[in-house]
Amino acid sequence: MNSSRRFAVAPMMDWTDTHCRYLHRLLSRRALLFTEMVTSAALVHGDPGQLLAYGDTEHPVALQLGGSDPRELAEAVRVAEPFDYDEINLNVGCPSDRVKAGRFGACLMAEPELVAECVRAMRDATDRPVTVKCRIGIDDQDPETGLDRFVDTVLPAGMDHLYVHARKAWLQGLSPKENRTRPPLDYDRVHRLKARLGAFPVSINGGIETLEACEDHLAVLDGVMLGRAAYHDPMLLARIDRRLYGDDRDGPTLDQVRDAMIVYAEGQMASGEIRVNRITRHMLGLANGLPGARKFRQILSVEACRPGAGPEVIAEAFAVLDTQMALAG
Structure with a gap:
């Protein structure tokens, strides 16, 4: 498994831009950083230089794409190739209305066959790792059977790593803001998924706020991903390299x-x-x-x-x- 995925800072719209990532890289040499989500349509039809430029110091850094058209996603991956991202991630977890209207993000949890097609097309367009970030389920899905079916369908398409936000996304009746705290987190569901998948690498995301909690999850899982906690208390990242990677140097003062x-x-x-x-x-x-x-x-x-x-x-x-x-x- 790619050791950089032991700890990652989640992709967050309007937050994890290149300036944010520069700061986070100052604080941790080892954490995996993510771009904000970039839609495949914007990348194919827009200005790649404006959308994808970043500083060389940001590595390891992953590009997160949003989309549901396999051919368009493959083209977006090819457009991104010269920018040398360390991995390409497909967003299957964002619950916003804008994302849902575009038929991507969390609503794709209901279409695992389509997600598999997207992942396969992305893999065919690059030698870089292709990963997926999803929820444990959406709306009335049973997170036990629904998540298993989703993963069992997508995994053979060639995804290299799975990041799971341990909360359902309610696309009917809850706003994106409400989806941050409702329904309750279910970390045990992600732990059970990892136990069933064996050696396949799984990271957990959602509501994790302390390094102690990170260590607890890492006893079971392959990686942890922090979002708002890392953004609102970034000096936490200055302790990551020593605490979670065993480096012998402290982070910056x-x-x-x-x-x-x-x-x-x-x-x-x-x-x-x-x-x-x-x-x-x-x-x-x-x-x-x-x-x-x-x-x-x-x-x-x-x-x-x-x-x-x-x-x-x-x-x-x-x-x-x-x-x-x-x-x-």
């Missing part, structure tokens, strides 16, 4: 993160194409639980949006932390 992000912001803004708040919006959780965290977030979210704001707002925000921690100490 806050001061090292500050210095690196200032240099990164300077480089990104030199082209004049982005504003600093595009970068700082991903940094709000760095001070989670520290004295001065509220002021830190205010500077990075409000001051960074002001005309002419630049990397100095990052230094200003961290100076608040230094002052508050000195007073607290």
